Amino acid sequence: MAAGIVPPFLLDRIASTDDPRLARAAAAARKTLAMPRPPRPARTRLRLSIDEGALVAEAVPAPDRIISDAQNAELLPGRRVRSEDEPATGDAAVDEAYDGLGATYDFFWDAFARDGIDGAGGSLLATVHFGDDYDNAFWNGERMVFGDGDGEVFVGFTRSLSVIAHELAHGVTEAAGGLEYQGQSGALNESLSDVFGVLAEQHHLGQRADEATWLVGAGIFADAVEGVALRSVSDPGTAYDDDVLGRDPQPGHMRDYVNTQDDNGGVHINSGIPNRAFFLVASALGGFAWERAGLIWYRTLTSGTLSVTADFSAFATATRAAAAAEYGEESEEVAAVRAAWAGVGVEEDDAA
């Protein structure tokens, strides 16, 4: 089934509303849902594994990656240079993006049975070599875009799987209904990308919560920069301390919340608070972080009930509800979620 611009879950919600003010929209949504969709061949692959001594073969969905090269201009999409099933090109950025998208796709499928950004097997589009000495990677609403860095501070953004997964996760958040990119909802949007970014890396490396670095963007700084990564999910504010860049400004607690007009109200700064909350849940539960903590966060994002303007407190409440729905009100998962949000000062811990 081809994906439309409006995700199916949203159409379902609009179609089923009985609000008289939305009668026209509901009728239009029902009509859209009833339209036959042009068929799209589903990509599948055979995966072999061994389970308790038995060989298991299963057909699972496969990604559809398309990598383009902007050739150092700031024009998108650029020239298509590698599509699905094509061999490595020898261009490191192209091949890192291709492999990174594949690893991130595998993570979302294995952990949450999500088939790509739109959940319906849509193509994963990326452009590399964007701009001249361009010090950034971003999601433009349709594709992931990676600069090469200036060589003095940043040495290329495709070197880090957590960065590639961070950008892909912005697409997932948008497809799930979105979080307005401003203030606390914007910081939650950023935090979800950091969380899924580090989880994709942990999944790829087979790391448990207590074995992982929890770093976002390790390996993209030039050697001269005094820092290990862009951000630390486990210990916000400790990723770098450099003469040129200054000190990592992320808070890990509400008492240190940063009020600023820059960066859409500090979306990359205050994301440290929900990042730390996630780490506390994952640490308390142990094991592979994507299995329980990650699932709770994913269910929260994709429940269809999270407001696009949710603040930290609303998100905390939603994660508790997701944990209770998945594991039960009296579960250790709910207790871990409650304690984590109390630990970062977003909520009081009633159980304490």
Add this chain to the structure above:
Amino acid sequence: MTQPDQDTAPRLIIVVARSGGLAGLTREWRAEADPEREPRWRELVESCPWDATPPPARGADRFHWRIEVRADAATLHEARLGDTQVSGPWRTLVDEVRSAAA
């Protein structure tokens, strides 16, 4: 309109600040117009559409730009732009300020 006397007119200062991006880092560049280059800087500044409201940008991790023109303590112009809006005269102004500050 009469041109300000170059000896007594306050010096034009242009500040370009870039925030956001994946890294969330803020960088700032500052150019101070010397008398010889003052007409060129004024031309660049006046060619920018300061009153236009930029459309909301899609996506995430884009750069955000704040461009401010001051004379002494007075702010003459200020604009906040998304990365895709920094084109045409804005791009020329930003590039020249960054170049002058380098």
